Amino acid sequence: MKESIGDRNHVRPHPYFTTKLHKFKHQILDHCIADDLFHMYPSILALGVILIEIATKQPFKHDGAHYLWNETTINDYYEWAWTTANGSNLGSMIGAAYEAVVNNCLDAELFRDGPIDPSKADQGLEVRQSRLYEKVVLPLQDLYQAYRDDWEIQEDAKPEIPVSPKSHHKHNIPGDGSQFTIAIFCALPLEADAVSELFEDILGKEVNNHRKAVGDDNTYTLGKIMHHNVVLVHMAGMGKGTASQAASSMRSSYPEIKLALMVGICGGVPSHHGGKDDLILGDVVISDGIVQYDFGRRFPDTFLSKARPEVAGPKLRGLLAKLKGLRGQERIETKLSQHLRVLQDKLGPKRAGYPGMEKDELFQSSYRHKHRDPAVCGLCSACTLGTDPVCEEARSLTCQQLGCQKGVLVSRKRLQEASASGYPPSPKIHFGFVGSGDTVMKSGQHRDDTASQHDLIAFEMEASGVWDILPCLVIKGVCDYADSHKNKFWQHYAAATAACCMKAVLEECAIGEWLVLAQSTCS
CATH class of the missing domain: 3.40.50.1580 (Nucleoside phosphorylase domain)
Incomplete structure (x- = not known):
């Protein structure tokens, strides 16, 4: 979903989805702005609160109306969520992956990698989408898939197989390895x-x-x-x-x-x-x-x-x-x-x-990695009868140590475009x-x-x-x-x-x- 341009006082990017919990001049906003606000993204904060309630089986009870998203309500939600999450040791209760999602939801700087220019709403949209997907959606999706095995648990379930500390889920994998393909x-x-x-x-x-x-x-x-x-x-x-x-x-x-x-x-x-x-x-x-x-x-x-x-x-x-x-x-x-x-x-x-792009160096195929100065190495500089010998010392040295010439590097369009954009090139297949x-x-x-x-x-x-x-x-x-x-x-x-x-x-x-x-x- 595309993002709408927000208030020009908004100096941090907002997520790519919108919430119906707060309206301003008939426009649905997905962020709240205030000097004393702990967390400016109510939708993501609300998700974090829900996840904590599920894990701790302890509902958040607020004195005021839950739909009123002002500074007081958001700060109360945030303080309760932070205190409960850290005091309940979610990692041991529900798993480190679940705990990480909660912490990411409570991170007010989750979208710090995005642009800060509110006049260019679409700029860097994929960066923000990817950040939200990686930090919140993907871990929850992985947990969902991991717990599929528990949907149809039989009463006479077999004893569980011991798992390592990294494992947070239970899988009935047979001891003979027949399900490993x-x-x-x-x-x-x-x-x-x-x-x-x-x-x-x-x-x-x-x-x-x-x-x-x-x-x-x-x-x-x-x-x-x-x-x-x-x-x-x-x-x-x-x-x-x-x-x-x-x-x-x-x-x-x-x-x-x-x-x-x-x-x-x-x-x-x-x-x-x-x-x-x-x-x-x-x-x-x-x-x-x-x-x-x-x-x-x-x-x-x-x-x-x-x-x-x-x-x-x-x-x-x-x-x-x-x-x-x-x-x-x-x-x-x-x-x-x-x-x-x-x-x-x-x-x-x-x-x-x-x-780093500067370390991606492709030399011409005929240009050898060797000493070039005869005063340094007589063997490397000797080219007779069509031979081009290289000493053992040269084989163990870096291009910087040998002084391999930059003038014989082969230019690549992908690296040039990436350098112009200021971002590393994405891997291709x-x-x-x-x-x-x-x-x-x-x-x-x-x-x-x-x-x-x-x-x-x-x-x-x-x-x-x-x-x-x-x-x-x-x-x-x-x-x-x-x-x-x-x-x-x-x-x-x-x-x-x-x-x-x-x-x-x-x-x-x-x-x-x-x-x-x-x-x-x-x-």
């Missing part, structure tokens, strides 16, 4: 951390050990995302061999797993046409299929790849077609950005923050073939040649190990450009965008679609 594989701890933070429910360690089969050395985190029972596989390391071993061991403990999601970070293949769809750091790639590009024959003079694209089954391709549609992709990218803001609030800027192999790609020229040969959009190291064992979808955030200038600045942010995209994909698809998809793909 989705597995998420992460090779690095930072990838698994981002994924697990997006779980709505996490089961305790005791349950993990109880369900593991004899001989299964994997480490798992079990949880829920929406209606999906999910197994997070903490891999022992990188590479397709480790991934294959982890997938094989997991099937002994969770035989009903039908779909594997390889979630984490990757090296991206940048385009060079300078368009709005350019791949930049922090974007997410989703696989149409994989290519084991390092599978082939090594001759004295060259390497001949025998790799062929491995595409998903027809049902998985149907799902991808839905996600790749204009509306489907827009919804996923919107949800990705919403989840990312929530995750950044949880993990903080060091573990999920955007590193790219679909295509992903190169999977045991070789870490750190050469711009080899990246472009291999990507051109196999039509690749990214490089990673684990998917091919899972692909032959389980139907697999790669969802990975771009943390570097797979060239000699790659560094680790973007790994946490890329892991966060990939995890948020994974959750957005699971939310986009109904549980029934996944089960039908998985069963058909496996058969």
Whole structure:
């Protein structure tokens, strides 16, 4: 709903919905203005009061008329709500997520990220909508979905499974793991951390050990995302061999797993046409299929790849077609950005923050990461017989330390537009073939040649190990450009965008679609 322009004395933005509780000159207002007002948004304050009354089973009794929203009434509501919420320990009574929603409703500065110009009512509307959705609507929606299992509780209900402190809800999940149908594989701890933070429910360690089969050395985190029972596989390391071993061991403990999601970070293949769809750091790639590009024959003079694209089954391709549609992709990218803001609030800027547009540097593919001054390094400056050697010291130094020239950077339109707007670019999703192999790609020229040969959009190291064992979808955030200038600045942010995209994909698809998809793909 659009916002109406309020009083010009109103210096803080008002929410995007209106209330019928207060009228001024025949205009419905959704905010109240007064010098001594504690909370200027009566609609949101009223929601907070209702939530507290539900949790504490203690109604608020006001001496005056409840419909009269003046300074006294609003302040009385606010004082009662604040005192009751803090004195009742809602976190232990109803759960931390519920408590957080209440606190957000009582936050008079909930919309501090919005514009303050009342003459431009529509400016920043999406920012305010997203803030309200993230802080109030989405947590309540997640709680609603989590409690669905309690709607038809039987009198002879089975004993509850122990849950970890993070879990606030009860789910009847069988001890043999037969209802777990989705597995998420992460090779690095930072990838698994981002994924697990997006779980709505996490089961305790005791349950993990109880369900593991004899001989299964994997480490798992079990949880829920929406209606999906999910197994997070903490891999022992990188590479397709480790991934294959982890997938094989997991099937002994969770035989009903039908779909594997390889979630984490990757090296991206940048385009060079300078368009709005350019791949930049922090974007997410989703696989149409994989290519084991390092599978082939090594001759004295060259390497001949025998790799062929491995595409998903027809049902998985149907799902991808839905996600790749204009509306489907827009919804996923919107949800990705919403989840990312929530995750950044949880993990903080060091573990999920955007590193900065100035650090998104794409060098020309032929420009190597090396010393340029002969007085500093004779090896790096030697170019004879078509060779371009690089010393070991240069490989461990940053571009700033080596003085890599800014003049050979490739400009990107998306970054230029984002810089002009003053806001970081929102992550985009790219679909295509992903190169999977045991070789870490750190050469711009080899990246472009291999990507051109196999039509690749990214490089990673684990998917091919899972692909032959389980139907697999790669969802990975771009943390570097797979060239000699790659560094680790973007790994946490890329892991966060990939995890948020994974959750957005699971939310986009109904549980029934996944089960039908998985069963058909496996058969």
